[in-house]
Amino acid sequence: MKRPTIHDVAAAAGVSRGTVSRLLNGDKYVSPAARVAIERAISETGYVVNRAARSLVTQRTGSVAMVLSEPHEKLFEDPNYSTLIRVAIRMLAERDLSLVMMLAGDEGDRERVVRYVRGGHADGVLLVSTHAGDPLVEALGSGGPPAVSCGAVIGHENVIPYAAADERLGARQMTEYFVAQGRKRIAMITGPMDTPGGIQRLEGFAEVLGRKATSKLIAHGDWTQASGERAMTELLERAPDIDAVFVASDLMAAGALAALRAAGRRVPDDVAVGGFDDSSVALSTHPPLTTIRQPLAEMAQETIRLLLALLDGAKHVDPVILPTELVIRESA
Amino acid sequence: MKRPTIHDVAAAAGVSRGTVSRLLNGDKYVSPAARVAIERAISETGYVVNRAARSLVTQRTGSVAMVLSEPHEKLFEDPNYSTLIRVAIRMLAERDLSLVMMLAGDEGDRERVVRYVRGGHADGVLLVSTHAGDPLVEALGSGGPPAVSCGAVIGHENVIPYAAADERLGARQMTEYFVAQGRKRIAMITGPMDTPGGIQRLEGFAEVLGRKATSKLIAHGDWTQASGERAMTELLERAPDIDAVFVASDLMAAGALAALRAAGRRVPDDVAVGGFDDSSVALSTHPPLTTIRQPLAEMAQETIRLLLALLDGAKHVDPVILPTELVIRESA
DNA sequence: AGCGTTACTGTGCACGTTCACAGAAGCTTC
DNA sequence: GAAGCTTCTGTGAACGTGCACAGTAACGCT
Numbered sequence: 001m002k003r004p005t006i007h008d009v010a011a012a013a014g015v016s017r018g019t020v021s022r023l024l025n026g027d028k029y030v031s032p033a034a035r036v037a038i039e040r041a042i043s044e045t046g047y048v049v050n051r052a053a054r055s056l057v058t059q060r061t062g063s064v065a066m067v068l069s070e071p072h073e074k075l076f077e078d079p080n081y082s083t084l085i086r087v088a089i090r091m092l093a094e095r096d097l098s099l100v101m102m103l104a105g106d107e108g109d110r111e112r113v114v115r116y117v118r119g120g121h122a123d124g125v126l127l128v129s130t131h132a133g134d135p136l137v138e139a140l141g142s143g144g145p146p147a148v149s150c151g152a153v154i155g156h157e158n159v160i161p162y163a164a165a166d167e168r169l170g171a172r173q174m175t176e177y178f179v180a181q182g183r184k185r186i187a188m189i190t191g192p193m194d195t196p197g198g199i200q201r202l203e204g205f206a207e208v209l210g211r212k213a214t215s216k217l218i219a220h221g222d223w224t225q226a227s228g229e230r231a232m233t234e235l236l237e238r239a240p241d242i243d244a245v246f247v248a249s250d251l252m253a254a255g256a257l258a259a260l261r262a263a264g265r266r267v268p269d270d271v272a273v274g275g276f277d278d279s280s281v282a283l284s285t286h287p288p289l290t291t292i293r294q295p296l297a298e299m300a301q302e303t304i305r306l307l308l309a310l311l312d313g314a315k316h317v318d319p320v321i322l323p324t325e326l327v328i329r330e331s332a
Numbered sequence: 333m334k335r336p337t338i339h340d341v342a343a344a345a346g347v348s349r350g351t352v353s354r355l356l357n358g359d360k361y362v363s364p365a366a367r368v369a370i371e372r373a374i375s376e377t378g379y380v381v382n383r384a385a386r387s388l389v390t391q392r393t394g395s396v397a398m399v400l401s402e403p404h405e406k407l408f409e410d411p412n413y414s415t416l417i418r419v420a421i422r423m424l425a426e427r428d429l430s431l432v433m434m435l436a437g438d439e440g441d442r443e444r445v446v447r448y449v450r451g452g453h454a455d456g457v458l459l460v461s462t463h464a465g466d467p468l469v470e471a472l473g474s475g476g477p478p479a480v481s482c483g484a485v486i487g488h489e490n491v492i493p494y495a496a497a498d499e500r501l502g503a504r505q506m507t508e509y510f511v512a513q514g515r516k517r518i519a520m521i522t523g524p525m526d527t528p529g530g531i532q533r534l535e536g537f538a539e540v541l542g543r544k545a546t547s548k549l550i551a552h553g554d555w556t557q558a559s560g561e562r563a564m565t566e567l568l569e570r571a572p573d574i575d576a577v578f579v580a581s582d583l584m585a586a587g588a589l590a591a592l593r594a595a596g597r598r599v600p601d602d603v604a605v606g607g608f609d610d611s612s613v614a615l616s617t618h619p620p621l622t623t624i625r626q627p628l629a630e631m632a633q634e635t636i637r638l639l640l641a642l643l644d645g646a647k648h649v650d651p652v653i654l655p656t657e658l659v660i661r662e663s664a
Numbered sequence: 665a666g667c668g669t670t671a672c673t674g675t676g677c678a679c680g681t682t683c684a685c686a687g688a689a690g691c692t693t694c
Numbered sequence: 695g696a697a698g699c700t701t702c703t704g705t706g707a708a709c710g711t712g713c714a715c716a717g718t719a720a721c722g723c724t
Contacts, residue, residue: 017710285616360701676716
């Protein structure tokens with residue numbers, strides 16, 4: 001009834017523990033004869049290596065912690081996570097690493113995460129949606145296992161390697177498209193200004209419009225649909241002559257569409273609307289959203305690649321910035 | 333530089349390993365004096381228990397595996413996962429259990445999962461979106477750690493405990509609402525017929541309509557928006573006089589709305605549309621969807637509760653079925 | 665023949681914890 | 695004052711693995 005150990009395998013194969021261990025860990029010094037004998041013994045006994053025992057001696061755990069810093073309520077409104085989780089599981093599994101999920105929404109959570117990570121329970125850390133000034137970053141600090149982030153960590157760009165979409169480029173693409181269409185009064189609804197998406201999408205917008213990007217034409221949201229609706233209503237009050245609006249996320253854009261409809265504006269005839277993300281909502285709105293596609297899968301892949309490089313002992317890795325793409329549908 | 337061990341704590345507190353271990357594991361026989369000394373020593377040294385060493389002797393890992401059986405492409409289109417993951421992390425963390433994510437999309441994945449679980453690397457298994465006939469269920473079988481599922485596992489309802497929404501009730505609620513409104517030709521777009529949501533929502537629909545639920549009025553989708561659009565187009569061809577359609581998911585309903593719009597039908601005037609899930613798309617469509625809300629958070633909570641009960645040694649737990657709720661918006 | 669190199673194998677120890685056990689000290693009870 | 699609780703403490707063994715090391719055999723080279 002007991003689970004077979006490396007001893008049992010060794011006995012069944014007629015070799016010693018050491019030889020079995022060498023085979024398991026890819027050491028080259030194993031004779032062909034021993035190799036086949038051990039492989040047979042393994043499949044006969046149904047042996048699976050005991051990770052706890054291995055961890056104890058190697059001082060590595062074979063797992064990576066994914067830390068979600070989003071405040072609890074809005075966690076996962078963002079569809080990006082799903083891609084990241086999927087890709088992460090896949091790529092880590094290839095290296096026999098497992099992905100353990102952690103929440104860092106409040107102080108208690110953060111303390112738990114720090115204890116966990118500094119206690120040596122993870123070989124690496126994968127930060128997600130970490131806001132500017134998040135104390136977690138300092139707390140993890142140096143001395144612990146390597147950490148990377150999917151999306152830049154504001155204020156720590158040089159400390160925490162990351163892969164991200166070129167947010168500024170995406171914002172420029174949309175804004176330039178509006179300009180090329182002859183739109184004159186172009187407004188923007190941003191994300192929270194303590195996130196890279198909030199800050200950099202606004203920067204790209206401002207780069208194109210220059211002094212035309214007045215604060216009167218800029219409203220802030222918090223990524224939720226409701227906040228998009230609110231911000232749009234506000235903008236229409238402030239500047240009724242708006243003829244285009246760049247919204248920093250599709251979900252907020254869906255809210256903006258509702259506000260425009262309520263105000264009797266036709267989209268795109270009266271007001272052009274541009275979103276960001278190319279998420280599934282972009283297709284379910286009416287009209288479907290013209291938006292900016294981020295290369296989510298590649299972002300995830302590159303993020304994991306950075307982490308793996310660090311786990312392999314790389315001293316330093318450079319951030320990866322990936323291009324975005326304008327997807328034209330009917331809202332603009 | 334080395335991480336402090338239980339020895340270091342014991343030395344700093346002037347007691348023995350055993351006493352520290354007893355305190356850590358909640359044994360009652362620890363004197364007040366020893367208690368404070370140890371607690372001080374722990375915080376001074378920054379000691380964190382080494383889970384690997386603990387696992388080695390206790391034969392438990394302190395982790396639960398969440399196994400996602402969705403085929404890769406459509407993974408996470410379903411927003412239910414996010415709630416489940418969040419709740420699972422939370423509740424497990426309270427018991428110092430961590431959540432490790434695994435994919436079981438293809439044969440290779442499944443083998444990995446089975447090795448992992450049967451190899452004793454998880455104390456429990458949390459199945460998600462497991463389809464009928466999934467070989468994984470057999471492979472995990474008995475003898476391994478306890479397993480539960482969020483949502484019934486078709487064909488294994490008596491083997492794998494689960495918490496789920498009352499799918500039939502939800503379907504009845506929507507169908508009865510259509511009937512009460514005087515709709516005469518009521519169609520349905522189902523989910524895949526190897527999932528509980530696919531099967532049972534159709535059953536509830538049929539329970540209300542009886543023989544009026546002819547196969548001419550029933551089309552099948554695969555949960556995706558595109559499949560909803562396809563199915564709706566198909567239904568309109570088969571039965572152009574449809575005046576209501578119950579779609580088994582909001583995302584597919586968004587597709588159905590597009591098909592209806594393309595066919596020039598007004599919603600809800602010509603055709604009433606009902607969705608299922610009350611996900612975020614239900615609000616971003618035009619018109620907003622009348623739909624069925626599932627108590628996602630409670631489903632997740634109850635699922636974890638079942639698992640914890642089994643981990644605590646319960647021999648048997650009963651499935652939990654939670655009521656759904658009709659949410660009336662503008663599409664019906 | 666002697667020596668170095670390559671290919672392979674077995675053994676003892678350490679990793680950090682829990683658990684069973686033995687035992688000490690203080691109290692109550694006969 | 696002996697015996698029996700209760701409360702608390704320390705100690706040795708065991709969990710299953712990887713790694714350093716020692717050792718063997720075969721081979722090529724001088």
